[in-house]
Amino acid sequence: MAEITAALVKELRERTGAGMMDCKKALTECNGDMDKASDFLREKGLAAAAKKAGRVAAEGTVESYIHGGGRIGVLLEVNCETDFVARGEEFKLLVKDVAMHIAAANPQYLNKEEVPEDVLQHERDILKAQALNEGKPEKIIEKMVEGRIEKYYKEVCLMEQAFVKDPDKTISDLVLDKTAKIGERIVIRRFTRYELGAGIEKRQEDFASEVMKEINR
Numbered sequence: 001m002a003e004i005t006a007a008l009v010k011e012l013r014e015r016t017g018a019g020m021m022d023c024k025k026a027l028t029e030c031n032g033d034m035d036k037a038s039d040f041l042r043e044k045g046l047a048a049a050a051k052k053a054g055r056v057a058a059e060g061t062v063e064s065y066i067h068g069g070g071r072i073g074v075l076l077e078v079n080c081e082t083d084f085v086a087r088g089e090e091f092k093l094l095v096k097d098v099a100m101h102i103a104a105a106n107p108q109y110l111n112k113e114e115v116p117e118d119v120l121q122h123e124r125d126i127l128k129a130q131a132l133n134e135g136k137p138e139k140i141i142e143k144m145v146e147g148r149i150e151k152y153y154k155e156v157c158l159m160e161q162a163f164v165k166d167p168d169k170t171i172s173d174l175v176l177d178k179t180a181k182i183g184e185r186i187v188i189r190r191f192t193r194y195e196l197g198a199g200i201e202k203r204q205e206d207f208a209s210e211v212m213k214e215i216n217r
Contacts, residue, residue, distance in 0.1 A: 002032030016041050018180070019173030057185045059086045065099035073194040074102045081184040094178045094186070097165060098158075102193050107158035110190065115157065123152055158188065 004027045012023040012034060018041045030036035060079035066072070076099045078091075085091050109115050127145045136144060154160045159172040169177070171188070179186045 004028055004032060012037055019176045021168050021173055057081050057187045059083050061086050061095055063095045063099045065103055067103050071196040072103050074099045076191040077189040079187045079189050085182055085184050090182055101164045102191055104164045105161050107161055108156040111157050111159045112153050
């Protein structure tokens, strides 16, 4: 059995546009053969999502999600190509799931590109100082820092976060899967998350855990 490395999975994802877990599964099924794995994804309809990336998605919906009697609120815009899909149950379920995820996971940005450069530089400076304090050799520190920046993205960027209802998938994977299933381009455009009393010193409450309990009911 061929070793399925992260580099192989990334290459197949870039080639097909399919989700990371789907790419890993395809490579495993095809013993690491890139061409066979691409065909496998095409046969399953999962590679089709990449071809839809350039199409215009101007329909969709704005979803609101309120948790805990008004303690956490989310406004989310998700776009698709047609009003027909926007009114469909598959699309509505996706939008609801993403809104609940935002309430639970509290992402700060939509994607990597939205993270301001000054915020990234500040994070890199802290991570470098941590690595130096850990006694790591300077020659590997830069590589370590970039690896930790990728972890940082997974913590603060919605599209990079593990989906709360299925941690084996990122939100990006979830959208790609739904794109393949529905047959239209789907775009998470923007979101805002409100938390009652945010910025005011108060007793700490684990709202995320409460949201997760509601999701798992």
